[in-house]
Amino acid sequence: MNERFSASGLMNPFFPDEITFGEKGVTFKVRKLFRSNDNFVFYSDISGVEIDSGMFFSTIRIIPRMRPEIIINNFTKGDAKKVKELILTKVQA
Structure with missing residues (x-):
């Protein structure tokens, strides 16, 4: 389950935030101008x-x-909504 979601490019076209689902947990990438x-x-x-x-x-x-x-x-x-559903499904499993 390697799903990835990116934030809208309208608000921050060069540095959108990302959420990536893995087997054991979720990676949240919060981007700023220079970092x-x-x-x-972990889901647990x-x-x-x-x-x-x-x-x-x-x-x-x-x-x-x-x-x-x-x-x-x-x-x-x-x-x-999809991110929330996926996380809650994995947390409850």
């Missing part, structure tokens, strides 16, 4: 997923156990 931050979280370490939806785009908030939350911006509402 990027990769966070790998995720305690919750929240979605904040705006008019066009959504923010995904991952709540891991024992670590600060991870915030990924500018995903389409459909992609945000």
